[in-house]
Amino acid sequence: MENGRSQFPFPYQPYNIQEQFMQALYKALDQGKVGIFESPTGTGKSLSLICGALSWLTDYEERKRQEAAALLQEGEASLSMSTAQSSAASSSAEPDWITDFVQKKAERDLVTKLKEEELKRKKREERLELIRNNVQLKYAMKRKSCEDDEAFKLLQLSKEEQTKTQGDQEDEELIVAEYESDDESKSKNRFCGPEDDEDDELIEEHITKIYYCSRTHSQLAQFVHEVQKSPFSKDISLVTLGSRQNLCINEEVRRLGSIQRINDRCMEMQKNKHEKQHHEEGVKRKRGPAKSVCPFNKASALQQMRDEVLGKVHDIEQLLKLGREIHSCPYYATRLTVPPAQLVVLPYQMVLHEATRRAAGVQLKGQVLIIDEAHNLSDTLSCIHSAELTGAQLCRAHSQLNQYADRYKSRLKAKNLMYIKQILFVIEGLVRVLGGKVGQNPQSQTTQTGTEMLSINNFLFKAQIDNINLFKLQKYFEKSMISRKLGGFVEKYAGSGVSLHTQTSSNKENRRTEGLNRYLQTLQTNQNTAPVSSPDQQGSVEAEKMLAASPMMQVEGFFMALTNSNTDGRVVVQRQGALSEGSVKFLLLNPAVHFAQVLRECRAVIIAGGTMQPVSDFKQELLFSAGVGEERITEFSCGHVIPPENILPLILCSGPSGQELDFTFQNRESPRMMDETGRILSNICNVVPGGVVCFFPSYEYSRRIISHWEATGALTRLANKKKIFQEPKKANQVEQVLSDFTRCIQRCALDSDGLTGALLFSVVGGKMSEGINFSDDLGRCVVMVGMPYPNIKSPELQEKMSYLDKHLLHSGGRSPGQALIENLCMKAVNQSIGRAIRHRGDYSSIVLCDRRYSRPATLSKLPTWIKDRTSTHATFGPAFAALRKVRIKFKLLNQHIMTITFNLSIPRPYVLTYSICFSSSRKKRRSRCSFAPEEQISTFSQLYDLKTETRAG
Numbered sequence: 001m002e003n004g005r006s007q008f009p010f011p012y013q014p015y016n017i018q019e020q021f022m023q024a025l026y027k028a029l030d031q032g033k034v035g036i037f038e039s040p041t042g043t044g045k046s047l048s049l050i051c052g053a054l055s056w057l058t059d060y061e062e063r064k065r066q067e068a069a070a071l072l073q074e075g076e077a078s079l080s081m082s083t084a085q086s087s088a089a090s091s092s093a094e095p096d097w098i099t100d101f102v103q104k105k106a107e108r109d110l111v112t113k114l115k116e117e118e119l120k121r122k123k124r125e126e127r128l129e130l131i132r133n134n135v136q137l138k139y140a141m142k143r144k145s146c147e148d149d150e151a152f153k154l155l156q157l158s159k160e161e162q163t164k165t166q167g168d169q170e171d172e173e174l175i176v177a178e179y180e181s182d183d184e185s186k187s188k189n190r191f192c193g194p195e196d197d198e199d200d201e202l203i204e205e206h207i208t209k210i211y212y213c214s215r216t217h218s219q220l221a222q223f224v225h226e227v228q229k230s231p232f233s234k235d236i237s238l239v240t241l242g243s244r245q246n247l248c249i250n251e252e253v254r255r256l257g258s259i260q261r262i263n264d265r266c267m268e269m270q271k272n273k274h275e276k277q278h279h280e281e282g283v284k285r286k287r288g289p290a291k292s293v294c295p296f297n298k299a300s301a302l303q304q305m306r307d308e309v310l311g312k313v314h315d316i317e318q319l320l321k322l323g324r325e326i327h328s329c330p331y332y333a334t335r336l337t338v339p340p341a342q343l344v345v346l347p348y349q350m351v352l353h354e355a356t357r358r359a360a361g362v363q364l365k366g367q368v369l370i371i372d373e374a375h376n377l378s379d380t381l382s383c384i385h386s387a388e389l390t391g392a393q394l395c396r397a398h399s400q401l402n403q404y405a406d407r408y409k410s411r412l413k414a415k416n417l418m419y420i421k422q423i424l425f426v427i428e429g430l431v432r433v434l435g436g437k438v439g440q441n442p443q444s445q446t447t448q449t450g451t452e453m454l455s456i457n458n459f460l461f462k463a464q465i466d467n468i469n470l471f472k473l474q475k476y477f478e479k480s481m482i483s484r485k486l487g488g489f490v491e492k493y494a495g496s497g498v499s500l501h502t503q504t505s506s507n508k509e510n511r512r513t514e515g516l517n518r519y520l521q522t523l524q525t526n527q528n529t530a531p532v533s534s535p536d537q538q539g540s541v542e543a544e545k546m547l548a549a550s551p552m553m554q555v556e557g558f559f560m561a562l563t564n565s566n567t568d569g570r571v572v573v574q575r576q577g578a579l580s581e582g583s584v585k586f587l588l589l590n591p592a593v594h595f596a597q598v599l600r601e602c603r604a605v606i607i608a609g610g611t612m613q614p615v616s617d618f619k620q621e622l623l624f625s626a627g628v629g630e631e632r633i634t635e636f637s638c639g640h641v642i643p644p645e646n647i648l649p650l651i652l653c654s655g656p657s658g659q660e661l662d663f664t665f666q667n668r669e670s671p672r673m674m675d676e677t678g679r680i681l682s683n684i685c686n687v688v689p690g691g692v693v694c695f696f697p698s699y700e701y702s703r704r705i706i707s708h709w710e711a712t713g714a715l716t717r718l719a720n721k722k723k724i725f726q727e728p729k730k731a732n733q734v735e736q737v738l739s740d741f742t743r744c745i746q747r748c749a750l751d752s753d754g755l756t757g758a759l760l761f762s763v764v765g766g767k768m769s770e771g772i773n774f775s776d777d778l779g780r781c782v783v784m785v786g787m788p789y790p791n792i793k794s795p796e797l798q799e800k801m802s803y804l805d806k807h808l809l810h811s812g813g814r815s816p817g818q819a820l821i822e823n824l825c826m827k828a829v830n831q832s833i834g835r836a837i838r839h840r841g842d843y844s845s846i847v848l849c850d851r852r853y854s855r856p857a858t859l860s861k862l863p864t865w866i867k868d869r870t871s872t873h874a875t876f877g878p879a880f881a882a883l884r885k886v887r888i889k890f891k892l893l894n895q896h897i898m899t900i901t902f903n904l905s906i907p908r909p910y911v912l913t914y915s916i917c918f919s920s921s922r923k924k925r926r927s928r929c930s931f932a933p934e935e936q937i938s939t940f941s942q943l944y945d946l947k948t949e950t951r952a953g
Contacts, residue, residue: 008022008052009051009055009231010230014044017039017641018043025053028604028606033633034605034623034628035635036607036618036619036634037635038608038612038635038637039610039638040610040611040865041610042842043638045608046223053368054343057342057368206338206363207342208366209343209367210370211344211364211368211370212344213350214373215373217347221240223372224313224315224345227313228313237341237343238344240334243331244262244331247319247323248330248331249323253266261491269293294329296328297329301327302336304326306336310340338360346362348371352594352598364598367601368602370605374612375612377622382591385561385591385594386587387585391436391580391583392581393555394427394551395438395440395580396550397550398428398439399439401486404486419480426463429463429465433459433463434573434584435447435575436582445578445579447576447577447579447582449575452573453570455567456562456566457566459573459584471563473559474563483553487553491550558584558586562586572584572585587799590807592621610834616819617816617819620816621808625808637864640837642837646837647844647846649845649848649871650870651871651873652848652850653854653875654874654875655676655677655679655876656679656876657679658876659672662851671708677705678709678714681718683880685721687883687884688845688883690748690779690780691758691774692779692782692783693779693783694761694762694782695769695785695832696785697763698763698764698788699766701786705785706761718759720754721755722755722759723748725759726760727762727763734767738772745778769832773835774835775837776838780836780843780845781847782846783849784829790824801815801816822861826861830861833846833848847883
């Protein structure tokens with residue numbers, strides 16, 4: 001391992017850059033480095049990560065095994081030698097028996113420990129072998145034959161309970177348990193799942209593993225599919241973690257919709273299960289109706305599912321299917337699988353947020369962490385640890401908690417009442433900062449408009465809550481679970497799909513809840529009658545769910561954010577005229593403070609992405625600020641696998657009429673600039689076949705320029721060449737627009753009807769600038785209009801710049817704040833133009849419409865494989881000639897591919913490779929055809945990232 005590896009298991013012959021990537025990755029993991037790895041999309045980054053990292057893990061475990069065996073042999077030899085020497089010494093003289101005893105005890109302890117570890121390892125390997133060979137384990141035999149019937153009965157019981165008449169005793173689960181803030185005794189730390197006697201057999205020690213995290217569940221699923229295709233698929237134990245919302249299979253719970261209500265209901269069912277177990281053990285049960293428990297959360301079923309997960313690689317969809325088949329909860333079963341798993345796949349939140357990490361049973365000490373799609377890691381950390389509360393949420397939380405305390409004040413302990421009053425006091429202070437008062441409708445309260453930026457300490461003084469110990473309140477939130485209790489109270493008595501139990505309540509009890517109901521109904525009425533653009537039924541349903549749920553969880557998050565260091569964050573107070581629209585927002589300025597613990601605990605951290613440039617601010621803000629030395633950081637960046645002629649990046653400094661392209665905020669809305677942009681797009685659409693994707697710097701500018709084109713007729717001229725699509729405002733419409741865009745291009749390739757393809761208007765940083773693949777004909781040209789600089793007048797951005805200028809070193813003649821602006825812009829550009837060129841055989845042109853892209857400092861921030869091939873054109877003519885030239889070559893290639901696709905007829909399943917060679921004068925063209933036997937189809941398709949299909953005849 002010291003010299004690295006030269007050969008790596010791979011599903012096919014890797015590219016040179018993939019071999020270099022895996023070698024650099026192997027070395028970084030072995031040396032415990034923090035690695036920044038950049039590999040463009042389409043170069044097989046995921047497979048390189050998988051094969052490189054798992055090769056290291058395999059070698060590391062083998063080396064540990066050999067070292068342990070050597071130590072054990074040495075220890076046994078030393079122990080026997082020590083015994084022999086002691087016997088010899090005792091015959092001649094009296095030995096130093098104390099020294100002899102201590103030495104032999106240490107040696108015996110070491111030998112015993114090594115033997116235990118070797119025994120555990122062998123048991124673990126034997127168990128995995130049995131699982132993979134489908135041998136019936138003792139845990140699977142524990143399932144009773146009547147378990148399915150019991151599950152059905154429990155589900156029926158869950159439904160029937162809601163219709164039963166319940167007495168006052170039923171509110172027992174809503175009462176906060178007795179709380180002692182000074183109790184320092186630590187409760188047993190176990191994962192939040194079944195806590196019966198069989199749990200001791202479920203809990204295992206964590207082995208060396210690799211944690212892989214990415215932004216979205218679709219990216220995680222794609223990674224798991226790559227693992228399934230890799231040479232390690234049969235030998236690796238992998239588990240995918242997700243939220244209850246993604247993994248729950250209990251339909252009664254899933255129907256609740258919001259993640260908060262799903263979490264609350266699941267936790268309540270867990271509590272009910274534990275109480276049921278105590279009752280079965282002989283503890284006297286309190287009077288009242290039976291409480292529902294989850295039928296999918298049984299230790300034996302969880303154990304069986306854990307074994308299934310360890311034995312074969314599953315994605316989330318397969319986990320859900322497996323859970324339904326064996327009546328086991330995938331959410332808790334996957335958490336049981338974390339300790340013995342070798343590869344854990346999980347979203348960002350579960351790694352980067354300490355409380356979530358702890359709840360999920362993720363232990364980073366001595367482990368390897370791979371963070372993929374990490375180009376926005378700094379922003380992600382800031383977002384995860386920031387918090388925001390509106391005036392409406394604060395007033396709602398105060399009203400709900402106040403009525404909760406009033407209803408149960410005779411049943412709450414003194415400590416609980418004290419802390420609840422403190423929470424109410426803090427909420428009153430937050431509302432006071434926004435210029436309002438609690439106890440009144442926030443919609444009708446008017447406040448002065450303005451924005452104020454405060455340090456944490458100044459904010460606490462302004463809100464007059466500096467005398468409250470927020471750390472104790474945070475501890476109270478965690479241990480008492482008051483947010484969950486209040487959520488259950490609101491769900492039960494606020495009309496959120498559950499009828500009020502007025503028939504069993506006294507008039508006094510009715511008066512206790514009628515204020516809460518009237519207040520929520522007022523809020524709901526006001527929201528429903530407010531003017532909303534393009535209202536639809538789904539939006540109103542979501543609004544009702546928001547009103548029905550308790551905002552106390554958000555309040556808890558904001559309280560926790562206020563416990564950050566005074567220098568690491570700021571509080572933004574925004575007053576919008578009405579109290580309900582105002583907000584208090586905690587802004588994290590130093591994300592390194594939360595990333596530092598991850599870097600300290602992990603053996604190695606790999607930060608990977610397709611476009612990591614520019615990395616200078618990344619290192620300064622996240623690594624150096626977290627205490628990572630330059631010697632621990634390693635960088636790797638590679639080019640693309642496509643031939644140089646398959647990409648044409650152009651920088652346009654002027655348009656067809658000679659108008660200089662300078663899309664500054666002052667110039668970009670001038671009619672001349674908009675008209676020139678329309679002429680550029682018209683010329684591009686004339687020569688580029690297939691799909692053209694045009695990115696604008698903002699939604700507002702996109703709306704303005706398209707409206708201008710409609711008025712001048714430019715949009716009609718564009719529509720005569722390509723069908724026009726626009727990025728939708730709603731996320732749930734993105735798939736439909738993309739599907740229509742794709743079908744249109746496919747139709748135009750077969751039957752043009754005068755159209756040469758489609759034109760898509762999108763926005764930088766929008767829904768189609770990340771995670772969307774415009775491969776092949778979908779993105780034959782990407783146009784970037786202007787430079788998408790962030791809003792420099794934003795108070796949050798100004799505060800961030802000020803913080804960086806104060807705490808980071810100046811370099812290159814620019815302040816860290818100025819560098820931040822430039823880097824944010826270029827990161828967004830790199831993500832957008834990276835939507836094209838998705839595989840080795842792809843080709844595209846990239847047009848950057850702004851003279852500012854030609855500045856050396858800006859040009860250097862483009863990905864190397866694009867920057868090295870970029871040409872700058874002061875006038876439009878040469879740029880357009882280059883587009884026409886490359887269009888001829890692309891069109892010929894496209895025509896021959898189409899001919900092969902539709903006219904090929906071969907008696908046996910064969911692959912036809914067809915290559916076209918051009919001479920320098922483009923007057924001669926040679927063609928060469930060759931056939932490959934069926935067994936080479938798989939290798940060919942993987943090598944060139946092609947979709948193959950075998951048909952009879």
